[in-house]
Amino acid sequence: MHVGILKEIKTKENRVAMTPAGVEQMVACGQKVSVETTAGEGSGFSDDAYARAGADIADSPAAIYGSCEMVMKVKEPLPVEYDQIRAGQIVFTYFHFAASEVLTRAVIDSKCVAIAYETVEKSNRSLPLLTPMSEVAGRMAIQEGAKYLEKTYGGKGILLSGVPGVNPGTVVVIGGGTVGTHAALMACGMGAKVYLLDTNLERLRYLADVMPKNCFPIMSNPAILRKFLAEADLVVGAVLIPGAMAPKLITRDMLGNMKKGSVIVDVAIDQGGCVETARPTTHDDPIFEVDGIVHYCVANMPGAVSMTSTIALTNATLPFALDLATKGYKKAVKQDPALARGVNIIDGKVTYKGVADAFGIEYTPLEKML
Numbered sequence: 001m002h003v004g005i006l007k008e009i010k011t012k013e014n015r016v017a018m019t020p021a022g023v024e025q026m027v028a029c030g031q032k033v034s035v036e037t038t039a040g041e042g043s044g045f046s047d048d049a050y051a052r053a054g055a056d057i058a059d060s061p062a063a064i065y066g067s068c069e070m071v072m073k074v075k076e077p078l079p080v081e082y083d084q085i086r087a088g089q090i091v092f093t094y095f096h097f098a099a100s101e102v103l104t105r106a107v108i109d110s111k112c113v114a115i116a117y118e119t120v121e122k123s124n125r126s127l128p129l130l131t132p133m134s135e136v137a138g139r140m141a142i143q144e145g146a147k148y149l150e151k152t153y154g155g156k157g158i159l160l161s162g163v164p165g166v167n168p169g170t171v172v173v174i175g176g177g178t179v180g181t182h183a184a185l186m187a188c189g190m191g192a193k194v195y196l197l198d199t200n201l202e203r204l205r206y207l208a209d210v211m212p213k214n215c216f217p218i219m220s221n222p223a224i225l226r227k228f229l230a231e232a233d234l235v236v237g238a239v240l241i242p243g244a245m246a247p248k249l250i251t252r253d254m255l256g257n258m259k260k261g262s263v264i265v266d267v268a269i270d271q272g273g274c275v276e277t278a279r280p281t282t283h284d285d286p287i288f289e290v291d292g293i294v295h296y297c298v299a300n301m302p303g304a305v306s307m308t309s310t311i312a313l314t315n316a317t318l319p320f321a322l323d324l325a326t327k328g329y330k331k332a333v334k335q336d337p338a339l340a341r342g343v344n345i346i347d348g349k350v351t352y353k354g355v356a357d358a359f360g361i362e363y364t365p366l367e368k369m370l
Contacts, residue, residue: 020050031326
């Protein structure tokens, strides 16, 4: 199969879908790989490195879309790319369809095969292609939140760690999955007092066993959430329903209970956000204020630490990409139920129920398309 690696065009998105080491493995398995020129520069990988790994260097995205049977990206296609996607072409990337009806309908119209990293799901409900970026985003949420608590950015002027004689900051993490756990670990490591909220009692028991002593796993409900929002200096929204819109757990009226100058980092913004007042922002303009609360809602947080993120992402995606390339998508998804759950749209039909439900589009079971 001819596989194409595109250069990302989202604002300040420096990741790339595959490292030169990944390309070398694809080529060794008999696949042809084309990489758009300068695609890897933001992650520290030159065109020469890709060429040495066996890739052809393409001079434009049109050359990739026009010739490759499968194209790989990191972020969803943007409007300037919609018309370049071909019918029957496999597009393998983070789509987050439920956050954008415009994108969803454009991909439906393209009649491509859209396989979303974020909904590839194993039988134990783990999300192997979302996990590495969730690990990065969770850790970054604390790093960025700590920065924007500084008075110079409109924050309270709180040092999360505190100092001898001064209390540390209070962090509230909503969601005990991968993002939330890594956010809590990072905050605990800084010395903050951390409340980790979740609705799964079994998960909370596990977290109580493994998390540091300054992390307090708490069963979440609206009353508890209001209570801890009032105490928080930093809030991390880490809620995920795979393939569907995130629930709006923090409403605007709840902001009135929070301390002025506190910070919300809504990591769920890729799926619409779990904060009613959240809207996507960029690395160029990452924050805004509502009712005295600083909101950080960058939709591609891991793009800021692109070298780490690209290597971590390739480690996870490469086995699936190899399966798709060597077997073709129909055989690959028939043999791998996890990969089958990643198929969101085929030939204009929505095959992932969460996406269909988000926009009232007819749902077609994947089996009918294979």
